[in-house]
Each structure stands twice: as structure tokens, then as C-alpha cells.
Amino acid sequence: MEILAKDTVSDRRIAKQVIKKKVEMVSRSSRSSEKRICLKRIRRLKKMVPKSESMELNGLFRETADYIVWLQMKVRMMQALVHVLNGSDE
DSSP: OHHHHHHHHHHHHHHHHHHHHHHHHHHHHHHHHHHHHHHHHHHHHHHHSTTOTTOOHHHHHHHHHHHHHHHHHHHHHHHHHHHHHHTOOO
8 A cells, every 4th residue: 555655745746847948838838939029029129210220239129219209290390381381370
């Protein structure tokens, strides 16, 4: 009877180790998939922001913020131009 109990304990220990390894594998794969998604988004952002192809991440974010402000200013300028050209008094 003790042999059966030892085998059961041993089997449980092995099962726990197998489960732990599988959980670690899934965890690693989800992290790597998140990393791939993040890198893909960074590549897309670098394509959208001028002169940012060779920038580090911090510089890229700073340049992106500046670019957004520049685009907003450009839109406001175009809206003002349309307003003036239409002769609106609104």
C-alpha cells in the first residue's frame, strides 16, 4: 500500500511540474506575442512620423507629440484660411 501512495505522490509531483512548465511556456509565448504587437506598432508609428526611422523610443514619442501639435496647428491654419476665403463672418 505504501508503494502505491509513493507512486501517487510522485505522479502528482510530476504532474505539477508539467503543468508549471506549460504555464511558463504559455506565459512566455503571450509575452512574446505582446512584444511582437508592440514592435509592429512602433514600426508603423515610425513610418507615420517624419524623420523618425532611426530614433530611439523616447525620441520617437517626443517627436510624435511634436508632430501631433504641428498637425493640429496646420489644421487650425487651414480652417482659418477657409474661413477667410469664404468670407464668413461667423
